[in-house]
Amino acid sequence: MSAVPDTIAGRAAAILERIDAAARAAGGGPVRLVAVSKLHPAAAIEAALAAGLTDFGENYAQELEAKRAAITDARVRWHMIGPVQSNKAKRVVGCALVQTLDRPSLLTALDRRAREANVVQAVLVQVNVAGEAGKSGVSPAELPALLDGVAACEALRCAGLMLIPEMGPPEALRRQFRALRRLRDAEAATSRPRVELHELSMGMSDDFELAIAEGATLVRIGTAIFGARAP
């Protein structure tokens, strides 16, 4: 095995190569890298930008808002990938993609804030494919109603689905990735205004190649690019 490069630019290039190889092996469309910059300073994002990365994922509404204010490079596309409290919806509206729409109350809050800001907000619906209580994401049973909800909101557009899997061995992860893709395929058969389910956001530092093999179009990678996060 080759050594892991010790710069952000070197690690980013190595990850992009692995994404590309996995995407070619899967024979699907292009796969976009979302570099997860949560808890890393603006200087790390600047280094990744200089290395050609443009999509960045943040988990905390306040940190996202602060980084959007600090880094104004027009190439940057911000992704909200953490849970959003409804009273923080205003802080995340205006980013490229809110990946964690997971309940009707957040739908209502995002739609209201997007209308106030006079923007159309792109979202993904986060799904809890196992349907376990206490986990974030809508259950598969609740997914159609939430998509109907997006279809009724003028200021929202749904671009696809997002998954944070339960940890487990590769076969268990593969089952969850496949379950998300099947849900997408099933829901894509229903035509809804403002809903086009082309994106599947799944796969992180340790499992992105498996996710790409199962149809991921967006992978969210933090540690393998930026190194360990401060505790």
Ligand SMILES: *Cc1c(COP(=O)(O)O)cnc(C)c1O
């Ligand atoms: C932190 C985080 C990631 C990145 O995880 P790594 O293991 O550091 O690649 C991806 N997705 C979500 C939702 C996260 O919170």
